[in-house]
Amino acid sequence: MLERLAHAHRLLATVLLAVLAALEPGCGGGGSSTTAAAAPAATEPPEEAFPADASAVHYHPMHHAAFGPWYGSGCPDNGACGCEGAKSLDQEFSCQMDHLTANQIPVSVYLFDGSAWSSGHSEADNTCSGPDCCNWKLGDQVISRLDQENVRALVHFWGGCHADDQYGRATHRLGRNLLGFYLDDGSSDEELAGVSEFMQSAIPGDWEVVAKAFQNREPSTSNTALSKWANAAYVGDLPYDFDGLKEAVTRMIAKAPYIPAPYAEFTGYHYQDAGRPDEELYYRRLAFGALQPVMAHTPYANADPWRPEYGPDLVKTYRYYAWLHRELVPYFYSYAYRMNDDPTRPLLRRGAMTYSLRVGNELYVPIVTERTQAMTIQLPSGQWIDYWDESRLLTGTLGGYAVPLGREPIFIRLGAIIPMDVERPDTGHGTAQSRGSLTVLVYPNTTSTTTATASFRYREDAATPWITFSSTLTQSALTLAAAPAPSQPVIYRVGRWQAAPVSVGVEGATLTVNQGGTLEPSGSEASVNGASRSTWFYDAAAQRLIVKVVP
Numbered sequence: 001m002l003e004r005l006a007h008a009h010r011l012l013a014t015v016l017l018a019v020l021a022a023l024e025p026g027c028g029g030g031g032s033s034t035t036a037a038a039a040p041a042a043t044e045p046p047e048e049a050f051p052a053d054a055s056a057v058h059y060h061p062m063h064h065a066a067f068g069p070w071y072g073s074g075c076p077d078n079g080a081c082g083c084e085g086a087k088s089l090d091q092e093f094s095c096q097m098d099h100l101t102a103n104q105i106p107v108s109v110y111l112f113d114g115s116a117w118s119s120g121h122s123e124a125d126n127t128c129s130g131p132d133c134c135n136w137k138l139g140d141q142v143i144s145r146l147d148q149e150n151v152r153a154l155v156h157f158w159g160g161c162h163a164d165d166q167y168g169r170a171t172h173r174l175g176r177n178l179l180g181f182y183l184d185d186g187s188s189d190e191e192l193a194g195v196s197e198f199m200q201s202a203i204p205g206d207w208e209v210v211a212k213a214f215q216n217r218e219p220s221t222s223n224t225a226l227s228k229w230a231n232a233a234y235v236g237d238l239p240y241d242f243d244g245l246k247e248a249v250t251r252m253i254a255k256a257p258y259i260p261a262p263y264a265e266f267t268g269y270h271y272q273d274a275g276r277p278d279e280e281l282y283y284r285r286l287a288f289g290a291l292q293p294v295m296a297h298t299p300y301a302n303a304d305p306w307r308p309e310y311g312p313d314l315v316k317t318y319r320y321y322a323w324l325h326r327e328l329v330p331y332f333y334s335y336a337y338r339m340n341d342d343p344t345r346p347l348l349r350r351g352a353m354t355y356s357l358r359v360g361n362e363l364y365v366p367i368v369t370e371r372t373q374a375m376t377i378q379l380p381s382g383q384w385i386d387y388w389d390e391s392r393l394l395t396g397t398l399g400g401y402a403v404p405l406g407r408e409p410i411f412i413r414l415g416a417i418i419p420m421d422v423e424r425p426d427t428g429h430g431t432a433q434s435r436g437s438l439t440v441l442v443y444p445n446t447t448s449t450t451t452a453t454a455s456f457r458y459r460e461d462a463a464t465p466w467i468t469f470s471s472t473l474t475q476s477a478l479t480l481a482a483a484p485a486p487s488q489p490v491i492y493r494v495g496r497w498q499a500a501p502v503s504v505g506v507e508g509a510t511l512t513v514n515q516g517g518t519l520e521p522s523g524s525e526a527s528v529n530g531a532s533r534s535t536w537f538y539d540a541a542a543q544r545l546i547v548k549v550v551p
Contacts, residue, residue: 058343059196061462062231062260062336065108065152065179066208067329069322071096072298074113074156077121079274082302089116090138092302097145099306104424105319106326109179110146111154111298112138118159118170126162126186133160136173143177152179154210162191167198180207185216189225196229205462210234213255213262227258227343231336232294240268240277240299242369245285249355249367252292256348260336261293267303276303279310280405283317284368287408290321291357291365293332293347317406323426330419330438330458335360337459352378362416362456366409377401377409384411385443390495391543393447415445417456417469422491430491433530437489437548442480443496444473460486478513485509485551491529494545500538506549513545 073092075081081088083095093110100107115121120132128134134155136143146153155161155170161181171178181195192211199207211221211229214236226233235251238244248264255262266289267277276299277285286305289295297303305318335347349358356366364384366377377398386392387410394411403409412418418441422430430439438458445452455470467486472479476499480492485508492511505517522528522535528548536547 057228058231058340059229060200060205060231061340062333063179063206063208064329064333064461066210066232067261067293067325067332068109068295069105069107069325070109070111070154070294070296070298071100071107072109072111072113072154072296073302074111074116074298074300075302077116078114079271079300080302082307083304090142093138093142094145096304097149097151099304101149103306103315103319104426105315105322107149107151107322108326109152109154111156111182111296112159113156113182113298115156115158115160117155118161120160122158122160122162126157126191128160128162128166133162134166134169135160136170143174146174146177151177153177154179154182154208156182156184157187157191157195158184161195164194164198167195168202171199171202176203176206178203178207180209182210183221184212186219187212187215187221188219189222189229192221192225192229208232211259212236213259214251223255223258226255230259231340232261232263233259234296235262235264237269237271237300238264239270239273240275240281240285240303242281242284242371244268244270245281245288245367246355246369248288249357249369252348252357253350256346258343260339260347261332262348263292263294263296264288265296265298266290266292267297267299269298269300271300274301276301276307279314280371282310282314283405284408286314286318286321287406287410288365288367290325291359291363291410293336293359295322295325313406320406320426323424327420327422327427327429327439328418330421330460331360331362333461334419334457334459337462338457352380362413362418364411364413366411368403368408373404374400374402375409379411383414383445383447385414385416385496387412390443393496412441412443414443414447415452415454415471416441416443417454417471419456419458419469429493431526431529433526434491437491437529438486439491439493440469442471442492442494444471444478444494446473446496446498448473476514478511479515480511480513480547482509482549487551489548489550492545492547492549494547496543497538497545498543500540501536501545504536504545504547506534506547509549509551511547511549513547519547 075092081092083092086092086095119135119137122128196209211233213233238247252262266285305314351358353366355369384394388407420439422439423435425431451474453472458467468483470481501513503517504519505512522537528537528546531548534550538545
């Protein structure tokens with residue numbers, strides 16, 4: 001019955017998409033330094049197009065760590081080990097963590113997949129009996145490494161974890177190093193609810209349970225249960241080829257009305273064909289993974305990016321995209337928390353192309369789903385900035401858009417405000433001195449002939465209130481404000497700002513540009529980011545104004 005109701009909701013959503021998308025106004029007009037030729041307006045689903053299951057109220061907001069990046073393995077029980085001759089899961093984990101650390105690739109979660117982490121294992125009907133059920137067997141060294149690297153463990157429930165006393169064994173052994181449990185085929189609504197209630201009682205507010213949204217056997221999890229008990233759900237075991245990638249996008253969009261973070265294992269999980277993507281596929285899937293709310297690299301067959309069949313540039317690109325994802329967690333979290341408050345407002349939406357994603361309102365991500373170095377891209381309505389070249393302001397249809405490996409298409413809506421957590425220079429969104437401040441990317445609508453306004457509601461965590469960041473631009477006079485004032489310093493990075501400002505001023509949490517302020521500039525971006533007082537720097541080459549506001 002529940003599934004029939006869910007199907008009816010999806011049919012209603014489809015009708016609403018068709019009607020509302022046709023009525024949606026554009027986001028802006030005009031041109032800038034580089035603008036694509038005009039084309040018929042792209043149709044896109046409006047923000048409120050997905051009616052979630054109204055019978056379900058979210059049980060808890062999503063945990064920051066759950067957004068990832070994740071790494072993981074289930075070897076040797078679920079897929080072969082493959083990191084430098086590892087024979088067991090503890091050896092695989094240690095080898096992979098060594099490489100991740102050496103290559104400066106961030107990871108917040110490690111998934112101990114299948115049953116290899118536990119002394120016991122589940123029966124075919126997802127039951128387990130005896131003291132070995134859900135009993136950690138990988139030793140203290142792995143736990144110490146998790147603690148040392150600030151990585152949280154997800155453990156698969158096939159380690160014999162199906163009842164409170166069993167969950168308690170893993171929780172007691174791992175302590176705060178445990179993020180939660182990972183459910184799989186045969187997990188029911190009742191099991192999802194039970195483990196969620198256990199985790200909330202064991203480590204209140206500091207956990208996540210991951211569901212499986214597309215299961216291979218019954219019982220399975222209904223959309224109603226997902227929308228109440230889950231924030232993140234895996235969309236099923238899919239091939240690592242381009243067809244598997246297409247199906248992953250389709251499934252994510254199907255579950256977006258119900259949970260903030262439906263996600264796919266980005267290199268695929270094909271237990272019936274224990275292979276891995278070739279290098280071109282890997283690049284395309286890596287970009288896809290980074291722009292999902294959850295970036296999860298937990299394949300069936302080992303697919304470490306440092307494997308000898310891959311070139312050295314793949315590791316560099318992996319590092320770039322992993323840091324980009326990590327930096328975007330405040331953005332993802334704000335949208336996920338918004339869906340926690342209002343289930344009708346999803347984080348993900350269908351984009352203007354069949355295999356594309358609207359990630360929040362500010363990002364548009366067409367997915368490369370074939371072997372090509374160029375593609376035709378249909379943009380949503382309005383004006384969009386090319387992520388890789390911010391001088392390019394684009395609209396409509398882009399024919400022959402270049403998509404070299406490692407520079408997959410990403411577009412930023414003109415007028416966007418994007419909060420980020422930056423601590424390194426890898427992505428170009430800051431420097432090492434940015435650590436400890438909230439970085440906010442701002443792209444004022446400089447093409448507007450009237451006053452242009454924009455805002456973003458930012459949520460730091462469940463214990464702090466919503467903060468509204470706003471941007472107001474009248475000709476060359478810009479005002480940026482935050483209300484209420486954030487407790488931490490804010491580094492504003494104002495993109496597409498074509499000339500050094502005449503003046504900059506800061507009063508409280510309000511920043512003014514070209515309005516008579518007396519704030520003194522600094523000599524470099526790094527000096528601004530590391531400053532203990534409010535200051536600014538104009539990067540003429542990047543046409544970017546960087547201002548730090550210190551409370």
